[in-house]
Amino acid sequence: MTRPYTPWLLVTVALALAAIYLFPLYWMYVTSLKSGSEIFANPPTFWPRSPDPSVYPAVWVRRTMPVYLWNSVVIASGVTAITVILGTGCAYVLARYRNGWIDVGLFCVLMLQVLPASVMITPLFVGFNQVGLLGSPRLAVVLAAAAKAMPFFVVLVRATFMSVPRELEEAALVDGNSRIGAFFFIVLPLARNGILVCAILTFMSAFGEYIYSKSIIQDPGLQPASVGLSGFLGPNSTDWNSIMAYSAIYVTPILAIFVLLQRRIVAGLTSGALK
Numbered sequence: 056m057t058r059p060y061t062p063w064l065l066v067t068v069a070l071a072l073a074a075i076y077l078f079p080l081y082w083m084y085v086t087s088l089k090s091g092s093e094i095f096a097n098p099p100t101f102w103p104r105s106p107d108p109s110v111y112p113a114v115w116v117r118r119t120m121p122v123y124l125w126n127s128v129v130i131a132s133g134v135t136a137i138t139v140i141l142g143t144g145c146a147y148v149l150a151r152y153r154n155g156w157i158d159v160g161l162f163c164v165l166m167l168q169v170l171p172a173s174v175m176i177t178p179l180f181v182g183f184n185q186v187g188l189l190g191s192p193r194l195a196v197v198l199a200a201a202a203k204a205m206p207f208f209v210v211l212v213r214a215t216f217m218s219v220p221r222e223l224e225e226a227a228l229v230d231g232n233s234r235i236g237a238f239f240f241i242v243l244p245l246a247r248n249g250i251l252v253c254a255i256l257t258f259m260s261a262f263g264e265y266i267y268s269k270s271i272i273q274d275p276g277l278q279p280a281s282v283g284l285s286g287f288l289g290p291n292s293t294d295w296n297s298i299m300a301y302s303a304i305y306v307t308p309i310l311a312i313f314v315l316l317q318r319r320i321v322a323g324l325t326s327g328a329l330k
Contacts, residue, residue, distance in 0.1 A: 080306070087111070087299035094295050110300045120304055123280035126193070127262050127305075130279055133197035134204055134261035139254050141201075142208040147238065149209065150216035151224075161213075168206035172266040175203070180270060192272040199267045204257050211256075215249030216242065255316060259309050280305045 086094060088106040114120065149161050179199050180189075188195040219242050227237040243250075265281040272278050284305065287298045 080310070083299050083306070084303055087296050087303050089296055091294075091296065107296075110296050111304065114297050114300045115304065118283060118286070118301060120280070120283075120301070122276060123278065123283040124305070124308075126277055127264075127279035127281065130193060130196055130200065130264060130268065131258045131261035133193075134200045134264070135254050135258045137197065137201040138204050138208045138257050139250065142205050142253075143212060143243075143250060145205075146209045146212035147216050147242070150213045151221070164206045164209050167202075168210075172199075172203055175199070176266055176270050179267070183271070189271065192274070193277055195271050196264065196267045199271070200261050200264045203267075204260060207260075208253050208257055211253045212246070212250055215246045215253075218249075219245045252316075255312070259312065262309055 085101065085103060087110060088108060089100070089103040090105065090107065093100060093104060145164075149157055149164075176199075179195075183189050183195045183199075188198070223241050223245070224234075224237045227241045228234070232240065262279075263281055264279065265285075268279050268282050269285065272282070275283075284298070284301055287294065287301065
């Protein structure tokens with residue numbers, strides 16, 4: 056007879072793994088409140104002796120954080136819009152029509168996800184220069200990041216479309232709807248939760264885009280917050296509490312979005328697991 060598992064043991068393991076995963080975030084927030092000497096104290100302190108939150112408004116003003124954050128939002132919104140509009144149709148086709156060419160297309164989509172951004176940046180930069188897109192660097196970054204995010208979006212949304220019964224579409228076609236009408240009025244409403252979750256994940260990923268922005272955007276007024284953070288770094292960097300404060304300001308909105316929408320995200324990711 057199989058011995059039943061102990062829920063408390065699983066909870067303990069889960070909490071231990073969560074603590075290991077979240078400790079760097081905790082250390083980031085704590086370090087931002089420490090003084091310069093306390094940061095290098097040995098043994099380290101796990102809570103600042105005299106927390107100093109004044110570093111946050113100082114970094115906000117000195118590093119022009121509103122400009123960087125706005126640029127990150129613009130780039131992430133553009134990437135999400137392009138990915139959702141183009142990726143939804145692609146995922147629907149891959150879910151509904153099955154033949155050898157569709158399998159080849161899905162394989163190519165998956166292979167695009169394997170390519171790292173550091174490998175793609177050189178040919179993309181040359182191509183954008185040839186067509187004149189480097190004159191609009193944020194648009195170039197949006198297109199490059201959208202191409203990188205598309206495979207992930209397509210694969211997840213395809214699973215969502217496959218969970219929608221084909222019989223509902225066939226019934227709509229019998230009632231006089233066109234294929235496009237059945238897609239917009241029958242399939243899309245049923246798959247909207249999965250699409251919304253994938254759009255949120257795409258936005259969160261694009262909000263931290265760095266490689267394309269660092270290579271393509273040269274104007275500091277157009278760079279996102281991820282590139283602005285690299286302005287702190289150098290061979291003689293010692294202002295670690297300001298670096299951590301900047302990182303905390305940058306990361307906190309994404310953490311808040313994830314915490315508020317975590318149930319919907321998990322439900323959307325598993326919506327295509329069962330039919």
